[in-house]
Amino acid sequence: MCIGDNVNSAHGGATLALHARPSLKTNGVHTRLPTKTNVQKMVHHMGAAAEGVVYLRGNLLYMRDDTDVELPFRQESHFFYLTGVNEPGFHFLYDFNTSRSFLFVPAVDTDSIVWIGQPDNPDELLAKYDVDEVHYESLLPSVLKSLRPTTIHALDITDTSVLLPAISSLTPSPQVEISFLRPALAESRLTKQDWEIDLLRRINRISSDAHERLMREVRPGQNEYEMHALFVYECARRGAFFQCYAPIVASGKAAATLHYNRNNRWLEAENPYQMLLVDAGAELMCYGSDITRTYPTGGKFSAEARVIYNIVEEMQDACYAIIKPGVEWERVHRTAELVGLRGLVKAGILVGNEEELLKSHVTAAFFPHGLGHLLGLDVHDVGGYPAGVERIQEPGIRYLRMRRPLQKGMVVTVEPGIYFCDFMIDPVLSDPDTARFINREVLARYRSVGGVRIEDDVLITEDGFENLTTVPRSIEEIERIMAQGKE
Incomplete structure (x- = not known):
């Protein structure tokens, strides 16, 4: 199941079509990691708690105190384990019901492209990362609402505030659960x-x-x-x-x-x-x-x-x-x-x-x-x-x-x-x-x-x-x- 046929771009609401996920390949210096195998290990170790969705938010890019100098970026390890993404600002969602994984891309201000370069488009992201769908982060609440989960599994360190609009609109409201995901990921990574x-x-x-x-x-x-x-x-x-x-x-x-x-x-x-x-x-x-x-x-x-x-x-x-x-x-x-x-x-x-x-x-x-x-x-x-x-x-x-x-x-x-x-x-x-x-x-x-x-x-x-x-x-x-x- 594909949630929507288009993703919003960073350019004033224009859309870009999603294409089928390509097979594993090497693209320049980037090798696409088969992280879906890690997701399946996580599902196994979740056991009876494997219901609803898993939500992880990747690390952000931070500036040194009171400056515009970037600190070195390093992805949160659990996020990298499930996605292979070592870029800032991404979100990840996995739906136990459909066994589908979603990657949500941070919006990029067009004024910033001259400083940080043109971001990857959806085709490039699907080629780089082992996920089923790619959307921009503005669609995260609507995708979550369409899945109608009863439980949202997250880490105790994860900021879930971006999910609040979707959570508040669902009846019954899904429960954010922080007890099961961390031990399941630890056993998976063992x-x-x-x-x-x-x-x-x-x-x-x-x-x-x-x-x-x-x-x-x-x-x-x-x-x-x-x-x-x-x-x-x-x-x-x-x-x-x-x-x-x-x-x-x-x-x-x-x-x-x-x-x-x-x-x-x-x-x-x-x-x-x-x-x-x-x-x-x-x-x-x-x-x-x-x-x-x-x-x-x-x-x-x-x-x-x-x-x-x-x-x-x-x-x-x-x-x-x-x-x-x-x-x-x-x-x-x-x-x-x-x-x-x-x-x-x-x-x-x-x-x-x-x-x-x-x-x-x-x-x-x-x-x-x-x-x-x-x-x-x-x-x-x-x-x-x-x-x-x-x-x-x-x-x-x-x-x-x-x-x-x-x-x-x-x-x-x-x-x-x-x-x-x-x-x-x-x-x-x-x-x-x-x-x-x-x-x-x-x-x-x-x-x-x-x-x-x-x-x-x-x-x-x-x-x-x-x-x-x-x-x-x-x-x-x-x-x-x-x-x-x-x-």
């Missing part, structure tokens, strides 16, 4: 489809290549912001103009701050062994990456850094040995924690009985965060905690961003780390009950390492995993790449 995985592979490759470029280019005496700028440049010149999150470029002790993003310290010119932690990942068509590598600015690991790096690599390898569908994510975290504990004991930093060390949670002073998280349209993607599942209230693992078994099609980060953060370690040293587990003299030799994290993005497969991240991680490979950069 596992990725083949085309989403392809985008995640592509952006991982772009970001991995950028990380490798930094390994080749870094030198003692540079500033963290030089590496930040180089990473962004390398991603942008490969077509990934936006970062999935603010890059973390942390040298020395700053690497012990988990979300450090000042990125303005000078690398020590006389210390080629100073460690640099780079946690950065770009996004492509809103799908992101999240990669961390840690290495010495001069290209050769010190004895102490080598010990800590090997511990973290062993933590990650132990996780990889058990990752497959059905494994509980907290089990993977605890595996990393145990290997980290044993590594710190072997290094002489921790002392004592393994059972007592685990019970004291002293390892959390060195590994204070969760092992990893879901990844997709957001760097910390949705769906980590299903309804009724609570966080484990223990040091370290309480920050775990997911508590559910791994499933085929999930993409997760695996990012163990060992850090020497005074804020975390000093309270352990000042408490007699835990201070006995730490050898202060040995600890002092390692504090200057700062922190080591290794982070890869992993796709859960039928019987194991595929590592989407391609940048090398072993000490031997890193030192080889850095040596080549200095030739």
Whole structure:
């Protein structure tokens, strides 16, 4: 069913005919994403609540305070998931009764075309986006009235004021329901489809290549912001103009701050062994990456850094040995924690009985965060905690961003780390009950390492995993790449 044969244009009420939706194709640099498959996943997870319509409003373009300077635009992730639209001001409607999807286009003031360009016409929009009909937003109330829904499902963050004229004219008046859509979308986004995985592979490759470029280019005496700028440049010149999150470029002790993003310290010119932690990942068509590598600015690991790096690599390898569908994510975290504990004991930093060390949670002073998280349209993607599942209230693992078994099609980060953060370690040293587990003299030799994290993005497969991240991680490979950069 087509609601009306015409759509209003932005030019004084003139009309443009809608044409049949074309098949999937590539048009210039834009690839039409098959987002109807995502809509069908959403319908499935709505369950018995799947009645009436779904309404989403995309993000708007905003100006910097009291200026006419545009802020960078990024689409709301749920909206992009169902539409593939990464442009401001659009609306989306899905009707459960007819299984039809509607895209509503913002009106464009003719005076603004000279500044922002000619907007796409309906033929172009139907070619770009996987929807059944396209209308201008002025027709949204009349389309909604023609569907006569009893329920309008929306997100709790969605402004539904544009629907009020239609809602008030319907008898009975439809109920705006905000309880069901968010969890249904979270469950839908939990596992990725083949085309989403392809985008995640592509952006991982772009970001991995950028990380490798930094390994080749870094030198003692540079500033963290030089590496930040180089990473962004390398991603942008490969077509990934936006970062999935603010890059973390942390040298020395700053690497012990988990979300450090000042990125303005000078690398020590006389210390080629100073460690640099780079946690950065770009996004492509809103799908992101999240990669961390840690290495010495001069290209050769010190004895102490080598010990800590090997511990973290062993933590990650132990996780990889058990990752497959059905494994509980907290089990993977605890595996990393145990290997980290044993590594710190072997290094002489921790002392004592393994059972007592685990019970004291002293390892959390060195590994204070969760092992990893879901990844997709957001760097910390949705769906980590299903309804009724609570966080484990223990040091370290309480920050775990997911508590559910791994499933085929999930993409997760695996990012163990060992850090020497005074804020975390000093309270352990000042408490007699835990201070006995730490050898202060040995600890002092390692504090200057700062922190080591290794982070890869992993796709859960039928019987194991595929590592989407391609940048090398072993000490031997890193030192080889850095040596080549200095030739």
